[in-house]
Amino acid sequence: MMNRILLLSALVVCFATASIAQNYTEANLLIDYEEVSVDEVLAEETRNMLQAVLENVPEGEEIVYIEIRAHGASRDIGENRLDPFVQFFEEQGIGADKLDLVTQVDDKNRVHLKIRSSLKISTPTDKEKEAAADLVATPAVKKVYCAGGSKKAEVFIVPPSSNIKIEGKEGTRVRINREDLVYPDGDAVQEQIKVELKEFYTSKDILLGELHTMEGDKVLETGGMINLKITANGEPLALRAGKSGNIKMPTKTAKNKKGMNLYFGKRMANGAVDWRLEERTEPIRSVEVNDTDENNDTDETTVTSTNAGLNLTSFIKIKTSLVTDSITRVRVAVNPRNVITGNNRGYKYENIYHTHEEEYFDIELPYLNPNIVDGVWVNTDKIIPFTNPKPVDILVQVEGIPNEGLGVDGELVSYTPRIALMLKSRAVFLRGNRVAENAIMKQQKVHFRNVPLNEAVVLIAFLDTGKELLFARKEVTATKNTATPVLVLEVLPKVEFDNVMTNIAN
Template sequence: MVEPMADHSSFFRFIFKNALRNERPCSTGLLRPLPSPLKPFVMYKNALLLMFLVLCGSLSLQAQEQETSIVYFALDSDVLSPDARQQLDGLLETIGQLDRWKLDVRAHTDATGTDQYNEALAQRRAAAVRTYLTERDLPTDLVSISTFGEHRPAESNVTETGRQRNRRVEIDLYHWPLHSLNDLIGGLNENGGQFFSFASDQSVAITGADGTTVWIPSDIFVHADGRTAHGDIQLEMREAYTYADMIAQSLSTHSGDRILETGGMVYLEARLGEEQLQLREGGELVISMPTESTLPDMQLFTGATDANGNLQDWNPTGQGFKTNKMATLRIADPPAMPDVRTGMTFFKEDLSGEPIEPAKPRAPVYPSEPKRESIQYNPGFFKKLVMGRKKIEAREEAIYAQKVEQYEARLERYPELLAAHELEMERYESKMDRYREEMLAYEAGLKAQWKAHQQRQREKYKEAYELAEVKYRRTLEAYEAYKAKKIADYEAAVEQGAVDQRSLNEYFFTVNKMGWINCDRFYNIAASEKEPLMVMDDDEQEERVFILFKERRSALNTIRKKDHYTTLSVPRGMEVRVIGLKVKDGRPLLAIREVTVGEIDQIELEYEPRRLSEIRETMASLD
């Protein structure tokens, strides 16, 4: 649930117009809701996934398997024979062992009779099969029907044998077996993430399905480069208060080698489009986590992740919880410091008068002596026949003599050109010296233009800030009066016993980073009174083994060794449940064993096949 928190003008109006009225606080942080509350966009991940899969005609992203059953009918009949009923009973037995499946029923007839009659007969045969299945508790929404009459024969209708095989209903069973342990763990994670959408410039209070509430100030999210995020923020929340949640999300309650007792774990992630956001420097969220009764020494822990973002450990922050009456009262955010945006004026330099760099003179090229062998005269084919070889050679000699004459003339003139070039270079160096001086003066002028522009911007900002500061101080005075009245009303309500007890049984924290957070306390036991558990594993199949404490809300993942799973050291004499999960031949297996730490050196687990829904029910019963 996303609820808007009042802008400051709304609660100021309340102070001055309703100071004597006894308004009931609402969960948004307002004294009363806005006339047009923000419509939340709230979805659960696997609800979105299910919608997508149904639209695609699929129930899972995993590879499907298919089995086909065929039942046959007598001529002109839609009555199920004993053999057909027996075959459908076998199909029902198979489905009873599956978690994810669907049926596609396709009905056919032979070519006896008219097309219209056969279509109606096929519909009655399909209905007979569906009725038989659904009367035995098969969900109707997972059974689809198609009828084809006589138009898709399996064999020729010329013979009686062929016609008999065409009087049929084909039943395709599609199912999605579990191929890995990750498939099983993902199937247990029914709740998944909850998604909320709200405007970045609005303060909101968000409440999750399990009761977690997060108060989010306006403009608190920033991009990776520190820029304030503007637009519709998408926030994901995951809650883990039960053992089922912890197992489904593979969460463990330990900090280093010390066991924790948890009051709940919550994951928060904010995005703008595809970009993940973070909290601005100095920004904080207020979060409340529900509890039946608060426990002493609870504090805030933050999740430590590896390079792939996987949760590895919990780091203590030292921040103890508060039964924060300020948060309980849903008091609106204090007015923010002035955020003055004067609008940067575009700076355009005056580029007139920019010096032009002089062109560098080109040096003369030393003449290249012609080579006789490079001179070739190539007349056309017919002309070449008329001239003959001697005339062609004579023409080449004439061309060569002309090129030699040109070469000698260029060679004679080259010293003169070289001397002229040297004079040009002297004048060029003089021009370049003047150009460099002019460029220094020109660049100094550009810097002076920029400094003047900056000074004008500073003066403009200072003037706007001073006006905003005066307004802010007036606003802050009104806010303090509003808060004092709320606190006084709250204290009076406590004395009269009119305060909801649940609001006093919540852990309140301030959070300055996104990701996983945990409300925990250390379970302090001397090292001499603890020992690790060893859960044996004698097969090659991957397993997931969890240790759940019965007396305290603590859950530990285990570490796979060569032939067993082991844990951190656990208090001796503690009663725990050992939960094992694995997948074999596409079927989920579950093992549960209750043990007392220290009484058994090596714990053996007995796995039994269970349906995914049965495992979910078992997990829900562990708390």
């Protein structure tokens, strides 16, 4: 049954009455569906209404962002409802880069549009135009966006007949039985196995890796991320049905540990990684202290688990191990010297163990997807719920962005700096939407949504042109009336850049 989209006219909010903070003007529209047996198209009155809204953008402003949120009984239904709106806005010259498409599974049977305009980026003067025209006509080559590409993987070779038992430089441990792995066609793996591991625990690594903590439009807080690629003979391996692997991820860098869930990353068409929750279909039993760990290492003498904040549908537990650092062998007397017989006293040797406790996320890996060419992305996350107060949006302007050259059409092409927003008190990294760019003025604007209200926020912009490093940082508090922060890129020596990124959240 196809749907014809009709306007619910009582819920139209015009631009003229919807001015909000940060020089935004906003129009909110709610559109209902009526069950009719025709092609899924916009009704004429809906098209006319949308056209009127676009024609009434306040003078001196431009459309920077349109959120189209489709409600439906399933994700597929919601996605189908987005298509006619995308087609309409493309007909009006509004590209996909300004559209944020969201599907929400519920029974509301409607589409909600939020259209925002903002003051146009300042127009360049004649002098600035002349300076830009003098730029050497070097064809610009855009770099391919690839989240996680900033880090080189550690490579481990597992000999034939051996199980996977590796530990990364930052403490990640992976344990998988060889007999539980198969090729995509189901054959057993007899050859040597190659394991590639990337670890992202610190704010620096997450920012440099262009990673974020969002599931669609839901904001997450992370306890750490890894990328794991397991192959043999160049082919990705999968887990047998009903089998699982084990991953231990250290908690020492996590700002919050309770209530974490397993999220798998899905590589999107633009190269970004979007996170998806993975939960058990049936809850596990309550975890007891001194819980048995089937993947316990020989250097861990005690393993304990905690019920604190445990989600029984999660693939993650918090465990603590007593790890042996070193062993000292000492000579100990076992009986005193016999003064009558003159016999020497007896001795024996004992081991003294020097240990420390180590806490970690113990993760059951339920499957490996052999169709993901860059391996499986694993994230320990939990959702930050938004009830009251509601989150806010922040529009960020970045200035001082150098031009890379001229495009094939002769237009200036700017470099694309990495622009990030993170919370100072929590491991939250939001994904922004680039909404405006002026190569002549060397400016770009990025829009961040769902920023928790009254939180201290760190804004970062950085760019490596191959010749120099440019960096900008600013702290603000997310309020309803936050003015548009301006980040001005400046050259920073590499040593100083590394130091700043290491301490970015401090």
